[in-house]
Amino acid sequence: MADGKSESYLDSDLYRIRHSTAHVMAQAVTEMFDPDEAKVAIGPPIAEGFYYDFDLPRTLTPEDLESIEKRMREILAGNFEFKREVLSADEARELFADQPYKIELIDGLDAGGLDEYGEPIDEKPEISIYTQDTFTDLCRGPHVANTGKVNPDAIKLLNVAGAYWRGDETRPMLQRIYGTAWESADDLEQYLWKLEEAKKRDHRRVGKDLDLYSVNEAVGPGLILWHPKGGMVRKLTEDFCRDEHEKGGYDFVYSPHIGKASLWETSGHLDWYQEAMYSPLDIEGQQYYLKPMNCPFHVQIFNTRTRSYRDLPLRFAEWGTVYRYERSGVLHGLLRVRGFTQDDAHLFCRPDQMPEEIDRVLNFSLNILRAFGFENFQAYLSTRNPEKAAGDPEDWEAPTEALRQSLEREGVPYVVDEGEAVFYGPKIDIKVSDALGREWQLSTIQFDFILPERFNLAYVGEDGEEHRPYMIHRALLGSMERFMGVLIEHHAGAFPVWLAPVQAVLIPIADRHAEYAREVAATMKEAGVRVEVDDRGERMNAKIRDAQMQKVPYMLVIGDREIEAGAVSVRLRSEEDLGSMQIDPLIERIQEEIIARS
RNA sequence: GCCGACGUAGCUCAACGGCAGAGCAACCGCUUUGUAAGCGGUAGGUUAUGGGUUCGAUUCCCAUCGUCGGCUCCA
Numbered sequence: 001m002a003d004g005k006s007e008s009y010l011d012s013d014l015y016r017i018r019h020s021t022a023h024v025m026a027q028a029v030t031e032m033f034d035p036d037e038a039k040v041a042i043g044p045p046i047a048e049g050f051y052y053d054f055d056l057p058r059t060l061t062p063e064d065l066e067s068i069e070k071r072m073r074e075i076l077a078g079n080f081e082f083k084r085e086v087l088s089a090d091e092a093r094e095l096f097a098d099q100p101y102k103i104e105l106i107d108g109l110d111a112g113g114l115d116e117y118g119e120p121i122d123e124k125p126e127i128s129i130y131t132q133d134t135f136t137d138l139c140r141g142p143h144v145a146n147t148g149k150v151n152p153d154a155i156k157l158l159n160v161a162g163a164y165w166r167g168d169e170t171r172p173m174l175q176r177i178y179g180t181a182w183e184s185a186d187d188l189e190q191y192l193w194k195l196e197e198a199k200k201r202d203h204r205r206v207g208k209d210l211d212l213y214s215v216n217e218a219v220g221p222g223l224i225l226w227h228p229k230g231g232m233v234r235k236l237t238e239d240f241c242r243d244e245h246e247k248g249g250y251d252f253v254y255s256p257h258i259g260k261a262s263l264w265e266t267s268g269h270l271d272w273y274q275e276a277m278y279s280p281l282d283i284e285g286q287q288y289y290l291k292p293m294n295c296p297f298h299v300q301i302f303n304t305r306t307r308s309y310r311d312l313p314l315r316f317a318e319w320g321t322v323y324r325y326e327r328s329g330v331l332h333g334l335l336r337v338r339g340f341t342q343d344d345a346h347l348f349c350r351p352d353q354m355p356e357e358i359d360r361v362l363n364f365s366l367n368i369l370r371a372f373g374f375e376n377f378q379a380y381l382s383t384r385n386p387e388k389a390a391g392d393p394e395d396w397e398a399p400t401e402a403l404r405q406s407l408e409r410e411g412v413p414y415v416v417d418e419g420e421a422v423f424y425g426p427k428i429d430i431k432v433s434d435a436l437g438r439e440w441q442l443s444t445i446q447f448d449f450i451l452p453e454r455f456n457l458a459y460v461g462e463d464g465e466e467h468r469p470y471m472i473h474r475a476l477l478g479s480m481e482r483f484m485g486v487l488i489e490h491h492a493g494a495f496p497v498w499l500a501p502v503q504a505v506l507i508p509i510a511d512r513h514a515e516y517a518r519e520v521a522a523t524m525k526e527a528g529v530r531v532e533v534d535d536r537g538e539r540m541n542a543k544i545r546d547a548q549m550q551k552v553p554y555m556l557v558i559g560d561r562e563i564e565a566g567a568v569s570v571r572l573r574s575e576e577d578l579g580s581m582q583i584d585p586l587i588e589r590i591q592e593e594i595i596a597r598s
Numbered sequence: 599g600c601c602g603a604c605g606u607a608g609c610u611c612a613a614c615g616g617c618a619g620a621g622c623a624a625c626c627g628c629u630u631u632g633u634a635a636g637c638g639g640u641a642g643g644u645u646a647u648g649g650g651u652u653c654g655a656u657u658c659c660c661a662u663c664g665u666c667g668g669c670u671c672c673a
Binding site for chain 1: 599600601602603609629630631632633634635636646663664665666667668669670671672673
C-alpha cells in the first residue's frame with residue numbers, strides 16, 4: 001500500500017475515514033472565504049492520509065491550519081450524514097456552476113475514460129455527489145456513514161504546499177493541505193512518532209552530525225563533498241562491491257567525464273535526453289558534453305574489436321560519475337543530486353544466454369543489497385508502452401518474459417507496471433524497505449534494444465555470420481550518493497561494524513592511561529580495526545557521550561584496572577556493558593563481526 | 599522551474615527600526631576523573647549577496663543566490 005492504491009486499502013474503513021475527513025476539511029476551508037472566492041479542486045485519500053487542493057484568494061498560514069483543524073472537529077461532532085446522490089452531467093454542471101475545477105472534472109467524467117483524479121478507467125462513470133452538513137462535493141465515494149464515524153482525536157493537518165492543477169505545470173498552482181486521519185488516537189500518535197523518527201534519521205541531519213558529507217553553496221547545489229568519515233563508508237561500500245563484481249565475472253572499465261557531441265548524437269541521448277544534459281563545452285571547435293550516462297563509452301569499448309560468440313557474455317562495470325541537470329526545486333540531500341556515481345555495468349550477451357544472464361544479475365543484486373542489511377524487496381516489472389517503444393512488439397516478448405521468470409525464480413514479490421517501460425526496453429526496478437518500512441528504489445535492470453543498433457554492435461556467431469548482441473544496463477545500488485543516503489536513514493547513522501568509519505574509540509580515563517591506550521590502538525590497527533584514541537583532557541563521561549553520539553560501535557575504557565589486567569573495558573553503542581576484555585579476544589570478536597557484515 | 603516558508607558565529611537558536619547575544623563546538627588554563635556533558639577564561643559576525651527606503655536597517659521593500667515543504671521528474 002505504499003502507493004495508496006492497493007485493493008485492500010481502497011476497500012478499507014481507513015480509506016473512507018480519510019476520504020471523509022478530506023471533505024470535512026474542504027468544508028472548513030471554504031467556510032473561511034466568500035463562496036465565490038474559494039474554489040475547490042480534488043481531495044483524495046493517499047497512503048498515510050489525505051490532501052485537498054484549493055484555489056484561494058490568499059495564502060494559508062500555519063495558524064489557519066490550526067483554526068481549520070478546530071473547525072473540523074466541530075463539524076465531526078455534528079454527526080452529519082454523508083448523503084450520496086446521483087446526477088446527470090448537466091445537473092452536476094449547474095450545481096457546480098461557480099466551481100471551474102469541478103466543471104472540468106464533470107466534463108472529463110462525461111466524456112468517459114478518466115476518473116475524477118485523471119486515472120484511466122474502462123467505463124463511463126456515474127456522476128455522484130456527497131453532501132455533509134452544508135458542503136457538497138463531486139465524488140464517487142465511498143465515505144463513512146456520518147461525520148461522527150471519524151475520530152476527532154485521530155486527525156491532524158500537517159502542512160500546506162503548492163501543487164499544480166492536475167499535476168500540470170502549465171495549469172494553475174493550487175494550495176494543497178496535507179492531513180492525516182486514523183481510527184484511533186493511538187494510531188495517530190504512532191504515525192506522528194514515525195514522522196519524528198524519520199526526521200531524526202534524515203540523512204541530511206545525520207550527515208551533518210556525523211560529519212559524513214556536505215553540500216556547499218560555493219561549489220553548487222546538488223554537488224556532494226564527501227568528508228573523511230562519509231568517504232570511508234563510501235570506500236568500504238565500493239571495495240566490497242568491487243570484490244563481489246570481480247568474483248561475479250565482471251570486467252572493470254574506466255571512461256572519461258566528457259565525450260564529443262557526435263557520440264551523444266549516435267547514442268540518441270541528444271535527441272531524447274538533452275534536457276537533462278548540461279550545455280556543451282567548446283574544445284578546439286568541437287563540442288563536448290558532460291556524460292549523463294556511461295553506456296556509450298562501454299559500447300565503444302565493446303566495439304574496439306571484433307567479438308566472437310565465445311567472448312560473450314561480456315560484463316563491463318564502472319563506478320561512473322555522471323552529471324544530470326535536475327531542476328533546482330527537486331534537489332534533496334544525497335537522494336537527488338546533479339552529479340552522482342552509478343555502480344553501473346553493461347552486459348552484452350547472445351540471445352541464448354540472456355535468461356541466465358538475467359537470473360545471475362538479479363540474484364547478484366539481491367545478494368549485494370542483503371549484505372548491507374536490506375531484507376525486504378519489492379520489484380516492479382515495467383512492460384512495453386505501445387505509444388513509445390522501439391523495436392517490434394515481438395522483440396520485447398522474450399526479454400520481458402525472462403525478467404518475469406527471474407523474479408518468479410528468485411521469489412521476489414513484484415508488480416507489473418503495464419506500459420511503464422522506457423522506450424528502449426523493458427526493465428526491473430527493485431525497491432528496498434528500510435527500518436521504518438519506507439521504500440527506496442535502488443537497483444534497476446534494463447534491457448536496451450536501441451544502443452546495439454545505433455552503434456551497430458555485432459559478434460561473429462558459430463555460423464560465421466554477424467549477430468546483434470543483447471545489451472542490458474544495470475545499476476545495483478543505483479548511485480553511490482543515493483545509496484549512502486538510504487543507508488544512513490536505514491541504520492540511523494549507526495552503521496554496522498564493517499561499515500562504521502570509526503569502529504572503536506579508546507577512552508583513557510586519565511592522562512596516565514593515554515600511553516597504554518595508544519599501544520592498544522596500534523595493536524588493533526595492526527589487526528585492521530579502525531580505531532581512535534580520545535586523549536582530550538575531557539572526563540570519561542564526556543568522551544563516552546561523544547562516542548555514543550557519533551554512533552561508534554565500540555567504546556573501550558582504560559583506567560588503572562585495565563592496565564593492570566592488560567585489558568580494556570568494553571561498552572557497546574547499544575549501551576551494553578561487556579565488562580573487561582583482553583585485547584586479542586576483542587579483536588577477534590570485531591573481526592568476526594566485520595566478516596559477518598553485522 | 600513553479601507555489602509557499604526561511605537564510606544571524608562551525609552547529610542549534612535569540613534580538614525584529616536605535617551599540618548583534620546565548621548554549622554547544624574551537625582555543626587557553628585549572629581539574630586527572632570509572633560508563634551519556636567538570637569548572638573558569640579567550641576568540642569567533644560586512645546578520646547569504648547586491649540594491650533601495652530611512653537621521654539610522656539584522657529588522658521594512660526589491661532583485662539574486664541558497665535551504666526547506668510540496669508539485670513534476672528520477673539513480
